[in-house]
Amino acid sequence: MKTLFSIFVPVIFIGFILSPGLPGNKSIQKSGSFYTAEAKKVIDSKCYGCHSEQGRSKDAKEALMWDSLPNLTKSSQVATLDHIIKVLKEKKMPPEGVVKKYPEMKMSPEETKVLQSWAESMADNLLKK
Numbered sequence: 150m151k152t153l154f155s156i157f158v159p160v161i162f163i164g165f166i167l168s169p170g171l172p173g174n175k176s177i178q179k180s181g182s183f184y185t186a187e188a189k190k191v192i193d194s195k196c197y198g199c200h201s202e203q204g205r206s207k208d209a210k211e212a213l214m215w216d217s218l219p220n221l222t223k224s225s226q227v228a229t230l231d232h233i234i235k236v237l238k239e240k241k242m243p244p245e246g247v248v249k250k251y252p253e254m255k256m257s258p259e260e261t262k263v264l265q266s267w268a269e270s271m272a273d274n275l276l277k278k
């Protein structure tokens with residue numbers, strides 16, 4: 150019984166860490182016009198679960214919170230958008246291990262394009278202001 154317990158707990162724990170980000174009824178809270186409908190759809194289904202209050206990884210939350218991004222200073226927004234563009238170009242997000250376990254989390258080329266061009270034009274606009 151004890152052995153069973155010591156196997157189960159880590160398995161459940163790891164499952165918890167990896168499960169956020171899966172599609173569910175999670176969505177960016179208040180975003181105003183910051184996110185286009187297209188970009189929001191991709192974020193909600195592929196990124197929001199980890200990079201939001203629901204996220205269970207402290208690292209993910211420290212790296213990016215979609216709900217607070219619109220309220221950051223202009224320079225922090227541009228810096229974050231640059232990081233987003235970079236991870237999309239390098240196909241670093243969602244993390245490889247998660248995509249392996251949950252193939253539905255894989256970004257399609259269209260989704261990558263939508264999110265990347267949103268981030269690029271957002272960063273451009275911020276720099277012009």
Ligand code: HEC
Pocket residue numbers: 167169170192195196197198199200206208209212213229232233236242243244247256
């Ligand atoms: C399963 C959880 C998970 C999902 C889903 C996820 N991320 Fe992440 N993300 C993380 C973690 C954990 C980190 C911090 C560790 C790291 O950088 O690898 C991170 C870091 C980042 C960073 C900072 C990287 C850097 O180099 O500064 C960005 C930007 C990012 N994620 C964007 C995204 C985008 C965009 C998506 C959706 C396409 C996404 N993430 C989906 C877990 C996730």
